[in-house]
Amino acid sequence: MSKVLMKGNEAIGEGAIRAGCRHFFGYPITPQSELPHYLAKRMPEVGGVFLQAESETSSINMVYGAAGAGFRTMTSSSSPGLSLMQEGISYLVGAELPCVVVNVMRGGPGLGNIAPAQGDYFQAVKGGGHGDYKLVVLAPASVQEIIDMMQVAFDLADQYRTPVMLVGDGILGQMMEPVELADEVTLPEVPAKPWAASGLKGRKKPNIVNSLYIVPEDCEELNQRLFAKYDVIAAQETRWEEYRLEDAEIVLTGFGTAARIAKSVVDKARSEGIKAGLIRPITLWPFPSEVYAKAAAHANKFLCVEMSMGQMVEDVRLAVNGKKPVHFYGRSGGMVPLAKDVLAEVKKLMAGGE
Amino acid sequence: MAKVIFKRPDSLTDKQFHYCPGCTHGIIHRLVAEVIDEMGLQDDTVGVCPVGCSVFAYDYFNVDMFQASHGRAPAVATGIKRCLPERTVFTYQGDGDLASIGTAEIVHAAARSEKITTIFVNNAVYGMTGGQMAPTTLPGQKTTTSPRGREKELNGLPVRVSEMLATLDGAVYVARVSVHDPKHIVQAKKAIRKAFEIQKAGLGFALVEVLSTCPTNWGLSPKESIKWLAENMIPYYPLGVFKEPAEVK
Amino acid sequence: MLQEVLIAGFGGQGVLSTGQLLAYAGMIENKQVAWIPSYGPEMRGGTANCGITISDEPISSPLVTEPTTLIVMNRPSLDKFEKSVVPGGLILINSSLVDQKVTRQDLQVLEIPANRIAEELGNTKVANNIILGVLIELTGIVSLEAVVESLKKVLPARRHNLIPVNQQALEKGMQLAKEFKNKQ
Numbered sequence: 001m002s003k004v005l006m007k008g009n010e011a012i013g014e015g016a017i018r019a020g021c022r023h024f025f026g027y028p029i030t031p032q033s034e035l036p037h038y039l040a041k042r043m044p045e046v047g048g049v050f051l052q053a054e055s056e057t058s059s060i061n062m063v064y065g066a067a068g069a070g071f072r073t074m075t076s077s078s079s080p081g082l083s084l085m086q087e088g089i090s091y092l093v094g095a096e097l098p099c100v101v102v103n104v105m106r107g108g109p110g111l112g113n114i115a116p117a118q119g120d121y122f123q124a125v126k127g128g129g130h131g132d133y134k135l136v137v138l139a140p141a142s143v144q145e146i147i148d149m150m151q152v153a154f155d156l157a158d159q160y161r162t163p164v165m166l167v168g169d170g171i172l173g174q175m176m177e178p179v180e181l182a183d184e185v186t187l188p189e190v191p192a193k194p195w196a197a198s199g200l201k202g203r204k205k206p207n208i209v210n211s212l213y214i215v216p217e218d219c220e221e222l223n224q225r226l227f228a229k230y231d232v233i234a235a236q237e238t239r240w241e242e243y244r245l246e247d248a249e250i251v252l253t254g255f256g257t258a259a260r261i262a263k264s265v266v267d268k269a270r271s272e273g274i275k276a277g278l279i280r281p282i283t284l285w286p287f288p289s290e291v292y293a294k295a296a297a298h299a300n301k302f303l304c305v306e307m308s309m310g311q312m313v314e315d316v317r318l319a320v321n322g323k324k325p326v327h328f329y330g331r332s333g334g335m336v337p338l339a340k341d342v343l344a345e346v347k348k349l350m351a352g353g354e
Numbered sequence: 355m356a357k358v359i360f361k362r363p364d365s366l367t368d369k370q371f372h373y374c375p376g377c378t379h380g381i382i383h384r385l386v387a388e389v390i391d392e393m394g395l396q397d398d399t400v401g402v403c404p405v406g407c408s409v410f411a412y413d414y415f416n417v418d419m420f421q422a423s424h425g426r427a428p429a430v431a432t433g434i435k436r437c438l439p440e441r442t443v444f445t446y447q448g449d450g451d452l453a454s455i456g457t458a459e460i461v462h463a464a465a466r467s468e469k470i471t472t473i474f475v476n477n478a479v480y481g482m483t484g485g486q487m488a489p490t491t492l493p494g495q496k497t498t499t500s501p502r503g504r505e506k507e508l509n510g511l512p513v514r515v516s517e518m519l520a521t522l523d524g525a526v527y528v529a530r531v532s533v534h535d536p537k538h539i540v541q542a543k544k545a546i547r548k549a550f551e552i553q554k555a556g557l558g559f560a561l562v563e564v565l566s567t568c569p570t571n572w573g574l575s576p577k578e579s580i581k582w583l584a585e586n587m588i589p590y591y592p593l594g595v596f597k598e599p600a601e602v603k
Numbered sequence: 604m605l606q607e608v609l610i611a612g613f614g615g616q617g618v619l620s621t622g623q624l625l626a627y628a629g630m631i632e633n634k635q636v637a638w639i640p641s642y643g644p645e646m647r648g649g650t651a652n653c654g655i656t657i658s659d660e661p662i663s664s665p666l667v668t669e670p671t672t673l674i675v676m677n678r679p680s681l682d683k684f685e686k687s688v689v690p691g692g693l694i695l696i697n698s699s700l701v702d703q704k705v706t707r708q709d710l711q712v713l714e715i716p717a718n719r720i721a722e723e724l725g726n727t728k729v730a731n732n733i734i735l736g737v738l739i740e741l742t743g744i745v746s747l748e749a750v751v752e753s754l755k756k757v758l759p760a761r762r763h764n765l766i767p768v769n770q771q772a773l774e775k776g777m778q779l780a781k782e783f784k785n786k787q
């Protein structure tokens with residue numbers, strides 16, 4: 001093992017390479033550009049391909065081709081680029097192709113800005129593109145977790161034949177933290193892909209990569225198959241972190257950078273005698289609803305902290321299901337909640353204020 | 355009485371440009387604004403700026419402006435022009451915006467012979483996002499995403515936008531100019547003026563490609579950039595008029 | 604221990620790399636560290652800053668919004684960040700570049716003519732490390748050995764000949780800090 005200081009964006013790239021991804025397609029956009037910069041250098045060193053597409057529309061369609069041919073592949077962008085990719089992502093889902101899509105989120109809507117934000121939660125977990133579907137959505141909160149999650153992302157994608165999205169924000173992408181890297185890299189086992197359209201090579205029946213189901217009965221069957229798969233994923237792949245939750249009277253929650261800020265507030269509140277705890281979803285879909293339901297038994301309120309006008313808070317409310325009040329504190333448009341302001345909110349709520 | 359020898363064109367606002375030292379976006383803005391002034395068009399011009407270093411051009415041009423999403427300025431301009439056929443509509447786009455992500459939009463705007471004027475700023479690099487390779491990056495040119503220099507096998511070869519668009523019947527005026535010295539600046543202004551005159555005459559789609567510098571991302575001083583442009587870009591992107599209707603010759 | 608350092612100046616002054624050096628040194632000492640820059644076009648030709656958190660505990664938030672130490676390399680940065688420093692915190696100013704005074708009374712302030720001293724050492728590029736030397740002596744945030752060790756990692760091999768002059772700069776800074784402490 002060696003310990004190195006790494007930027008989040010570079011960690012996405014190194015994590016992908018260690019997960020056996022050798023084909024990257026992308027279009028430049030701040031604040032994730034260190035990732036294509038890194039892979040432009042690194043991919044040729046490991047015999048891989050880094051290709052700059054002419055747009056995100058093209059990037060995601062190149063991913064469609066590479067994934068359909070049976071290769072571990074990914075693309076990456078930031079908010080506006082993800083909007084452009086939604087059509088392509090829907091096609092990837094329809095054709096049940098595994099791939100990884102990264103969104104290092106920035107302030108929106110519109111051209112917005114390049115500052116860190118979490119305003120694409122809905123887009124990531126509630127569809128984004130057209131049709132009935134879900135994506136597995138991973139939300140790491142540190143540079144080490146980014147490296148680890150890239151492996152998880154490619155494994156889940158292949159195991160379930162689904163696109164997996166990894167979301168971060170400008171802070172996670174730009175910050176440097178130490179990471180432990182294995183000196184010897186053993187490439188992970190990739191499951192066989194007998195469905196890949198990579199040339200007959202003796203096979204009799206051609207493979208077809210396709211998302212056209214012209215007969216409604218067939219398309220409904222596809223949807224039912226997808227949702228049966230989603231049930232399995234929800235049962236087996238839900239991930240979260242709990243912190244000082246056992247006796248918490250107020251439960252803070254959030255993901256990624258917002259969760260780190262909330263965690264620091266938990267400690268500050270505890271040192272002032274307030275029993276605070278934290279739930280941090282690591283998979284945004286599947287959402288760890290049961291953890292909230294359980295916490296609602298002893299906690300008497302929840303506070304969701306986000307870098308948006310309030311998106312994940314809707315899923316927290318569904319999970320708590322009216323048992324306890326769920327409050328919200330957020331900053332948006334590239335502004336970041338300050339720990340002292342969140343702490344003030346916690347104190348106000350504990351004093352009975354709304 | 356003192357004679358005014360240097361005056362900001364009316365079609366530019368007082369806002370100070372944010373461009374890096376030695377970048378020629380500022381000169382090109384000025385030429386466009388002077389032409390709009392001289393043709394008396396300030397009142398009826400609508401501009402569309404891109405995503406790229408000139409994303410804030412709406413702050414600089416003292417006319418009605420739109421900000422389009424990346425690459426889509428010709429489509430936005432089409433919408434405006436089809437609603438307001440009497441207005442003068444122009445787009446101002448970089449090479450990433452026009453020749454990469456927006457290739458489809460510019461090709462089809464030209465093919466439809468939209469009566470708009472496009473100012474296409476070719477600096478052979480993506481300026482705003484940190485010096486990545488552009489479709490117009492020269493073979494062998496190093497950028498942050500072509501660290502070994504643009505390679506033919508990996509990245510293909512540059513797009514000569516003017517020559518390509520000139521093959522379309524709908525593109526009625528296509529010219530390539532440069533702004534690396536005073537003589538060329540004068541010629542550039544003439545071409546820009548002609549591109550607006552063609553629109554006013556209702557003749558069809560007009561585009562002026564302007565070779566431009568990017569000292570920051572080329573890693574050169576402003577002076578070296580001018581030299582680099584003259585010695586490397588012009589041989590690859592020859593200057594001249596590729597298409598011109600008989601009416602304005 | 605939890606120290607949050609904000610280094611602020613113009614782009615091109617080595618603000619970001621000085622911050623990385625500090626973060627590396629913390630990592631070498633097995634502390635928890637995080638480094639975060641201001642980023643994007645706003646730093647081109649304009650101000651650049653970075654925050655470094657060094658702690659014994661896992662770092663919850665990597666954002667440095669209330670620094671324990673502020674290092675100032677240009678005037679706009681003093682205007683912008685003076686008020687954010689925690690009460691009782693430390694401001695180190697490169698007085699070769701900033702002629703302005705700190706107005707707050709509840710802080711420890713040290714003005715270091717770092718460029719002049721660096722010139723005396725024969726290399727103006729080591730000015731930042733003089734300030735870093737002051738920082739490590741006054742706060743004990745990391746050791747001199749760790750910073751010297753991280754120079755080996757941060758500087759490319761062909762620049763390793765510059766390590767001795769950088770070490771000299773660090774030591775010079777530490778000596779200045781000692782003199783300052785004795786005077787108090």
Ligand SMILES: Cc1ncc(C[n+]2csc(CCOP(=O)(O)OP(=O)(O)O)c2C)c(N)n1
Binds near residue numbers: 056450479480
């Ligand atoms: C959909 C989308 N993808 C990517 C970006 C990021 N982006 C902003 S400007 C730019 C390139 C601009 O280059 P160019 O058109 O050559 O203009 P210059 O900055 O050199 O003037 C890119 C890729 C974006 N804003 N939107």
